[in-house]
Amino acid sequence: xxxxxxxxxxxxxxxxxxxSITCRAGQNIRRHLNWYxxxxxKAPKILIYAAxxxxxxxxxxFTGSGSGTEFTLTISSLQPEDFATYYCQQSYTTPYTFGQGxxxxxx
Amino acid sequence: EVQLLESGxxxxxxxxxxxxxxxxxGFDFSTYAMTWVRQAPGRGLEWVSLxxxxxxxxxYADSVKGRFTIxxxxxxxxxxxxxxxxxxxxxxxxxxxxDVINGWFDHWGQGTLVTVSS
Numbered sequence: 748x749x750x751x752x753x754x755x756x757x758x759x760x761x762x763x764x765x766x767s768i769t770c771r772a773g774q775n776i777r778r779h780l781n782w783y784x785x786x787x788x789k790a791p792k793i794l795i796y797a798a799x800x801x802x803x804x805x806x807x808x809f810t811g812s813g814s815g816t817e818f819t820l821t822i823s824s825l826q827p828e829d830f831a832t833y834y835c836q837q838s839y840t841t842p843y844t845f846g847q848g849x850x851x852x853x854x
Numbered sequence: 855e856v857q858l859l860e861s862g863x864x865x866x867x868x869x870x871x872x873x874x875x876x877x878x879x880g881f882d883f884s885t886y887a888m889t890w891v892r893q894a895p896g897r898g899l900e901w902v903s904l905x906x907x908x909x910x911x912x913x914y915a916d917s918v919k920g921r922f923t924i925x926x927x928x929x930x931x932x933x934x935x936x937x938x939x940x941x942x943x944x945x946x947x948x949x950x951x952x953d954v955i956n957g958w959f960d961h962w963g964q965g966t967l968v969t970v971s972s
Contacts, residue, residue: 783899790951790962790964791891791899796960834899841913842901842913842915842916844901845899845901
């Protein structure tokens with residue numbers, strides 16, 4: 748199975764800050780990397796697929812980058828609704844695997 | 855509007871069985887693969903199983919292989935997850951999700967809670 752490792756596991760930031768979350772894959776997954784946002788008690792929501800393609804309706808302050816084994820999700824200017832947990836997921840091969848999550852909290 | 859609605863969760867004893875269902879609407883169901891993802895209380899997301907649009911191909915996480923069976927009925931727009939030999943570590947909210955080609959999930963249900971406990 749391909750192991751996905753996110754860092755940091757948690758992050759505190761101010762409104763308006765720029766933050767980045769890193770996801771590392773245990774092997775080359777090309778650009779088969781997706782990012783989800785999850786709020787408490789809710790289902791996850793797709794933000795970015797194929798490493799850098801923004802899902803329809805997702806604000807442009809979210810960007811994804813990377814390929815191979817290292818990927819980054821960046822939020823350019825934090826808004827109140829962005830405080831949530833973020834997960835990366837590889838779709839290169841089954842079994843699909845998720846990172847352990849990054850909890851983004853207000854400082 | 856795409857909608858996914860899970861049902862069938864509940865409390866079951868270790869070693870027991872349960873069948874989850876997901877009713878889909880608002881899209882051409884048979885043209886999409888469907889997947890199940892679970893989340894144990896306070897934990898992260900774990901992919902469980904996938905079934906192709908026609909139902910001929912199925913895939914499982916190692917943790918459930920041989921115990922869980924995914925199936926679909928394209929005439930009823932439903933996907934099911936039959937779970938046997940349940941263990942306490944199977945306790946989780948189970949989500950069904952639509953699998954866009956290339957394995958990312960663009961629509962999710964609200965989830966159904968499965969609790970395995972004596």
